[in-house]
Every structure is written in C-alpha cells, then in structure tokens.
Amino acid sequence: MAIGIDTFDLSMTSPDTGRYLTANFYTVDGVTNADGSLRQLSIGQLVMAICLSRASKLEADIIALMEEMNTTSAELKIMTTIEEKVIGWTTADPQPHPGYEHLYHDTISGTGTNYDGKTYMDVLRSMGIIGDGIECVRWSGSPDPNDIMYDDFITALESKMDEKNTFSQQKMIELQSLTNKRDQSYDMISNVLKSLNTTIIGNINNM
Numbered sequence: 001m002a003i004g005i006d007t008f009d010l011s012m013t014s015p016d017t018g019r020y021l022t023a024n025f026y027t028v029d030g031v032t033n034a035d036g037s038l039r040q041l042s043i044g045q046l047v048m049a050i051c052l053s054r055a056s057k058l059e060a061d062i063i064a065l066m067e068e069m070n071t072t073s074a075e076l077k078i079m080t081t082i083e084e085k086v087i088g089w090t091t092a093d094p095q096p097h098p099g100y101e102h103l104y105h106d107t108i109s110g111t112g113t114n115y116d117g118k119t120y121m122d123v124l125r126s127m128g129i130i131g132d133g134i135e136c137v138r139w140s141g142s143p144d145p146n147d148i149m150y151d152d153f154i155t156a157l158e159s160k161m162d163e164k165n166t167f168s169q170q171k172m173i174e175l176q177s178l179t180n181k182r183d184q185s186y187d188m189i190s191n192v193l194k195s196l197n198t199t200i201i202g203n204i205n206n207m
Contacts, residue, residue, distance in 0.1 A: 002029045003046070004038070047192045055185035062178050069171050074113045075127065076164050081108070082120050083157055090139045090150060099140035100147060103130070129156050 004027035009020040026046040027038035030053075041049065089101045103121035110116065115123050124130045130148055139150035148156075 003027070003050075044193050044196050048189050051185045051189045055182050058178055058182040058185065062175065062182065065171060065175050065178065069168060069175070071113065072164050072168050072171070074111050074115075076161060076168075078108055078111060078113075078115055078123060079127070079129075079157060079161050079164075082124065083154070083161075085120075086137055086150075086153065089137070100136045100138040102136050104135060124157075127160060129153075129160050 005024055006027075007022045007024055010023055012021050013019060014021055025040040025042065027040065028046065028049045029038075031039050031041065031049050033039050085106060086101070089096065095101075103124065104119040106120050108115045108118055108120070108123055115126075118126075121130070121135060125132065125134075130153070133146055134148045135146040136144070136148070137150055137153050138144075138147040143149055
C-alpha cells in the first residue's frame with residue numbers, strides 16, 4: 001500500500017513567527033474521490049484505510065482456509081464411507097467374490113465435491129492411498145498383481161485419515177490466529193480514533 005503525505009496551511013498563525021500553521025494530509029492508492037483523484041485523508045482516516053486493508057486481506061485468507069478445511073472434512077467423510085464399505089465386503093454372507101472385491105464397481109455421490117461420480121478406485125488413487133494398477137482389495141487367497149491386501153489397504157487408508165486429521169487441527173490453529181489478527185485490526189481502528197479524539201478535545205479545551 002503506497003502512502004503519500006503532503007501539507008496545507010491552516011487559518012491560524014503561529015504566535016511566535018506569525019506564519020500560518022500547517023497540517024499534514026495523506027493519500028493512499030485505491031482510496032479515491034468520485035472523479036478518480038486520490039482522496040486527502042486525515043491521520044485517523046489513514047489509520048482506518050490501513051487497518052481495513054489489512055482486515056480485508058485477512059478475511060480473504062480466512063475464507064480460503066475455511067474452504068480448504070471444508071474440502072478436507074469432505075475427504076475424511078469419503079474415506080470413512082469407503083472404509084465402512086470395504087469392511088462390509090469382508091463380513092458379507094455370501095461374499096460377492098471368493099476373498100476379494102473390485103474398487104471400480106462403487107462410486108461416490110452426494111458429497112458436493114469433485115469426487116462425486118468417481119469410482120472408489122479413482123478416488124483412492126487421487127488421494128494417494130493406492131497405487132496405479134490396483135483394482136481390488138483382497139482379504140483371503142493369493143493376491144494378483146492388481147490386488148492390495150485388506151490389512152495393507154486399511155493401514156494405508158487410516159494413515160491418510162490420520163494425516164488429514166492432523167492437517168485439520170493445524171489449520172484450525174491457523175484459522176484462530178488469522179481471526180485474532182483480523183479482529184485486532186478492527187480494534188486498532190477504534191482505539192486509535194478514540195485516542196485521537198481525546199487528544200483533539202484536550203487541545204480544544206486548552207485553547
């Protein structure tokens with residue numbers, strides 16, 4: 001934020017020199033009059049412009065962070081859904097296949113995310129839980145090259161869930177910090193303007 005400073009003559013003169021007293025005014029990029037010229041600001045208005053600019057940037061960061069956290073929360077719900085479904089495969093009676101099930105038969109839906117319509121296989125690959133070429137979860141029998149064993153799958157899935165939970169906790173702390181900084185910017189406006197008003201009233205009373 002580029003800040004300009006200039007002076008103008010007041011109507012009062014100095015009792016010592018007889019010269020007109022001067023005062024400062026300030027300009028800030030982006031704060032303009034109706035005709036597009038830079039608006040002349042008092043020190044109080046300058047403080048407001050600086051603090052509001054900072055608060056606005058923090059607000060944008062807060063919104064972006066909340067969207068990121070919402071995405072993470074949705075991913076955790078998706079992983080929980082997949083885990084519950086895969087566990088259900090191992091306990092089904094009768095089982096769909098002798099000891100394995102394909103990950104490309106079931107799809108994600110109703111999450112409001114980009115994962116809707118994608119198969120479990122595609123979702124798990126994009127999240128880095130299974131590698132390319134893996135198509136089935138196997139819980140008994142000898143694995144084929146395109147299988148991942150059930151225990152390995154659950155371990156990889158829960159490891160990713162733990163990672164996402166840790167991420168959410170870290171982001172929550174960051175969100176609280178950003179929120180505090182934003183609130184401090186608004187509080188600073190009130191405190192500085194109150195201080196300036198007290199000074200002005202004191203000067204007037206001494207005249």
